[in-house]
Amino acid sequence: MTANLNIAAGLRNDIERIERGGAAVAAETKDTFISAGAAEIDKALPWGGLPACGLHEIFGDAAATGFAVSLLAQLETLKPGAPILWCQTGRELYGHGLAAFGLDPARLILVHGRNDTDLLWAMEEGLAARGIGGVVGMLHKVPPIAGRRLQLAAEERGGFGLLLRPLDPMAGVRAAAELAATSMALTRWRVSGAPSEPVRIGGREAGMGPLRWQLELQRCRLSTHNSNTTYTGHPKTWQVEWRDETGDLSVVAALRNGSAQPAEPWRVAS
Amino acid sequence: MPLATARALAPTISIHPADPEADLAMLDRLCAACERYTPWAALDPHGGGRGKGAGLWLDITGCDHLFGGEEALLNDVAARFARTGFRTRTAIAATPAAAWALARFGCTDRMRTLAGNERALLKPFPTAALRLDADLIEGLDRMGLRHIEDLVHLPRAPLARRFGRIVLDRLDQLFGDIEEPLSPRQAPSVHVVRRVFAEPIGRIEDIEHTLAALLPALAAGLESHGKGVRRLDLVLHRVDDSHATIEVGTSRPVRDPTHLARLFREKLAEVDPGFGIEVVVLAARVTEPLSHSQAALDSEAQTARADPAETARLVDRLANRLGPANVTRLAAEQSHLPERACRERPMMAGKQTKQTSRPTAWDEAPRRSPRPVRLLGQPLPIKVVAQVPDGPPAQFSWRRRSHRVVSAEGPERIAPEWWMTEGRPLTREVRDYYRIEDEEGRRYWVFREGLYLPEKAPGWYLHGFFA
Known part of the structure; x- marks a missing residue:
């Protein structure tokens, strides 16, 4: 009986190794993580940072773009000079705005597809290619199989993939359904703008304050060497402010429904 | 003849308005089909500009033996066109002008001159065979000059004074005393490889195999010239004389067969082999110098570092599927207007060195005030x-x-x-x-x-x- 169990465990390990050969090895090395922007947020993540080989999902509008760009800018230290593939249908990305988040726009390769199929194909090609720093895709719909393919491609080659999911305010129901849907991404964030604190000089308002976002970590999936477990907890929410000088985020206030509770450890989902 | 008269004579005639563009397109397709005989096939859309019926010129110098001689080539052309419903008048001669005249005024459908008998053969031809304007021919006619032989013996200077140089030029072109250049439909490429099949092939896999065999041969030719390809055409000639062209472009000169094969593979799926493919031609249309480069000694060490060649290969794949205009990079420009300050430029620029304006660094760009993402x-x-x-x-x-x-x-x-x-x-x-x-x-x-x-x-x- 014990022998059988041992064999089963051995086989399970083998499958695990085959399925995520590169990732398991890569995940063990320390330097394949990037900071989410602030130490408090990194601490809340089970890895102590965002894994640089894997797929992450960010819901939101322009604020999500800003957050994504700030993450991509951090990749520069891991993969210096590596180009970044940015796949989307529109042509609205503005270089000067990206440069403000520390990302050199010259590193971007923009890919415009006619439809989501084209974009998913381009993303997979980018994740499979050597020497590409990161791949961003702005997609309204990600079929589960396509999401899984992207995640596997990212793990296999150690690529950093970001799925930007715009939220259409008109289609609130659909957005809710999308949010509830499972995905293969390692983390899922929802980023929205937050009212900023105006700069005051002598009690008088003297201009707009730094950018503020509400960052919501909705889900994260931890895959380690010998287990593949989904960790869930209460979605954590932070209100962060963008600091231009240091190019990172500072947590302004913890919100009531989120991390104001004593930092609750991630627990295994049943 | 006016349409009304024609209708009165034959009430059942069917009427189609003239469509010169479609005619030209058809002629172009026929010309492309004739590229199976020679790379130097030229269009003659207006019958030498005289409305004598459109035609095609093929320079078969050094090609005829591939088809078993001139006679056999003429027969092959006639047979192929007959299969697609065209009646042809063909002629082989030492000069384009003579071939033009023989094809239109010859006594049979298949004319061929033998070395030395051209003058004798062409002398009784009417002056219209000289590709002259109608009013010039009328003028010659009025002088009693109705055949080429009448002109040959006349003193040249008075002839030129009376009718212009064109008459003499045409005469000289006819007998090969001056050269007449033909412009081929497509610039012949130096780097061409082709394969002809005894039995037509129809499966995509077979085309892929052929491609896999042809690409290294092309690469070897390119390598000996120190060239890389920027644009490559794969032309598939079908049994029914139609053809399909698959075109791939690259962002930098390439001659790596595996990479080029991958670019074609995406597009091969859309090819319709029709009733089968007889001839496969792979032609490098645009080439640029490409020197040898040292591949990394340690391929593993490269994975983490940025590899420009790998990036270029990715860009090629993306651009060939999505279109060159859809794979771009952002470029900062010197302008105060926000929409002008940042432009998208295709990665597959025609020339890599071409820069319309001095590129601006992003740091120089307006930092005075924030800009949107x-x-x-x-x-x-x-x-x-x-x-x-x-x-x-x-x-x-x-x-x-x-x-x-x-x-x-x-x-x-x-x-x-x-x-x-x-x-x-x-x-x-x-x-x-x-x-x-x-x-x-x-x-x-x-x-x-x-x-x-x-x-x-x-x-x-x-x-x-x-x-």
């Missing part, structure tokens, strides 16, 4: 409540939703570029840009075009979104 290509008109004359918006509505402005910063005045002469100016009015934040913390970039005037209120536009 997303800029709308076309500013959207919005309804705004604002203080007159130059207050920031207090409220605006966009997408049928009203947004209350909590805080605002501005104005940043951007004047039109009156010194720009090329193209139409983007704006004639000054724009006052404001950065505004609504109650939900979203930040917008809006501008007012123009100033408040008693007779006309200025327009407000939404131009971008801050992160």
Whole structure:
């Protein structure tokens, strides 16, 4: 009986190794993580940072773009000079705005597809290619199989993939359904703008304050060497402010429904 | 003959309006089909400009033996065209002009001159065989000069004075005393490989195998010349004389067969082999110098580092599937107008060195004031409540939703570029840009075009979104 169990465990390990050969090895090395922007947020993540080989999902509008760009800018230290593939249908990305988040726009390769199929194909090609720093895709719909393919491609080659999911305010129901849907991404964030604190000089308002976002970590999936477990907890929410000088985020206030509770450890989902 | 007369004579005739463009397109297709005989196939759309019926010119120098001699080649041409429903008049001669004349005025459908008998053969031909304008022929006719032999013996100087040099030129071209160049339909490529099949092939896999065999041969030829390919055509000649061309482009000169095969593989799936493919031609249309480069000794060490060649290969694959205009990079330009300051440029530029204007570093770009991460290509008109004359918006509505402005910063005045002469100016009015934040913390970039005037209120536009 014990022998059988041992064999089963051995086989399970083998499958695990085959399925995520590169990732398991890569995940063990320390330097394949990037900071989410602030130490408090990194601490809340089970890895102590965002894994640089894997797929992450960010819901939101322009604020999500800003957050994504700030993450991509951090990749520069891991993969210096590596180009970044940015796949989307529109042509609205503005270089000067990206440069403000520390990302050199010259590193971007923009890919415009006619439809989501084209974009998913381009993303997979980018994740499979050597020497590409990161791949961003702005997609309204990600079929589960396509999401899984992207995640596997990212793990296999150690690529950093970001799925930007715009939220259409008109289609609130659909957005809710999308949010509830499972995905293969390692983390899922929802980023929205937050009212900023105006700069005051002598009690008088003297201009707009730094950018503020509400960052919501909705889900994260931890895959380690010998287990593949989904960790869930209460979605954590932070209100962060963008600091231009240091190019990172500072947590302004913890919100009531989120991390104001004593930092609750991630627990295994049943 | 007027249409009414024609109808009176034969009431059952069917009438089609003339379509010269379609005729030309058809002729072009026929010409392409004739490239199986020689790479130097030229169109003659207007019958030498004299309305004598369109034709094709094939320079078969050094090609005829591949088809078993001139006679056999003529038979093959006639048979192939007959199969597709065309009746042909063909002729082989030492000069294009002589072939033109023989094909149109010869006594049989298949004419061929033998070395030395051209003059004798062509002398009894009418002057119309010289490709001259109708009024010139009429003039010659009035003088009693009806055949080529009448002209040959005349003194040249008076002839030229009376009818112009053209008559003499045509005569000389006819007998090969002066050269007549033919412009081929497509510039013949130095780097061409082809394979002819005894049995037509029809499966995509077979085409892929052929490609896999042809590409190394092409690469070897390119390597000996120190060239790489920027544009490559794969031409598949079908049994029914139609052909399909698959074109791939690359962002930098390439001669790696595996990479090129991969570029073709994407497009091969869309090919219709029809009744089968007889001839496969692979031709490098655009080549550029490509020197040898040292591959990394340690391929593993390369994975982490940026590899420009690998990136170029990825760009090629993306651009060949999605179109060259859809794979771009951002370029900063020296302009105050936001939509001009950042442009998208295709990665697959025609020439890598071509730069219309000096590229600007992103650091030089306006750092004075923040710029949005997303800029709308076309500013959207919005309804705004604002203080007159130059207050920031207090409220605006966009997408049928009203947004209350909590805080605002501005104005940043951007004047039109009156010194720009090329193209139409983007704006004639000054724009006052404001950065505004609504109650939900979203930040917008809006501008007012123009100033408040008693007779006309200025327009407000939404131009971008801050992160």
